[in-house]
Amino acid sequence: TIMALEEVVKAAQGRVPVFLDGGVRRGTDVFKALALGASGIFIGRPVVFSLAAEGEAGVRKVLQMLRDEFELTMALSGCRSLREISRQHIVTDWDRPR
Numbered sequence: 001t002i003m004a005l006e007e008v009v010k011a012a013q014g015r016v017p018v019f020l021d022g023g024v025r026r027g028t029d030v031f032k033a034l035a036l037g038a039s040g041i042f043i044g045r046p047v048v049f050s051l052a053a054e055g056e057a058g059v060r061k062v063l064q065m066l067r068d069e070f071e072l073t074m075a076l077s078g079c080r081s082l083r084e085i086s087r088q089h090i091v092t093d094w095d096r097p098r
Helices: 003-011 026-037 045-077
Strands: 019-021 041-042
Touching: 003 026, 026 041, 026 045
Parallel strands: 019 041
Antiparallel strands: none
16 A cells, blocks of 8 residues: 555665555545655556446546546646656655654
């Protein structure tokens, strides 16, 4: 899950791509995963649920919603390309003083 992602990316040291699978429900989740170093993100549950509920049209709808949310998050963060997404764009629980 996203909670372990940053540590996994650090451990991989760029030797292998790291993909996130699990817990992705919104475009903001995609943005966070990329900011934490994921090479890619798998989106299973939203696609399967929308397929079961509305068929192909449901899948198209959920993918468009994820894309719209992701693009809005990029714009609000000042990112014009995927390469501009970085760790500095997010705050995690580990960043907060205790």
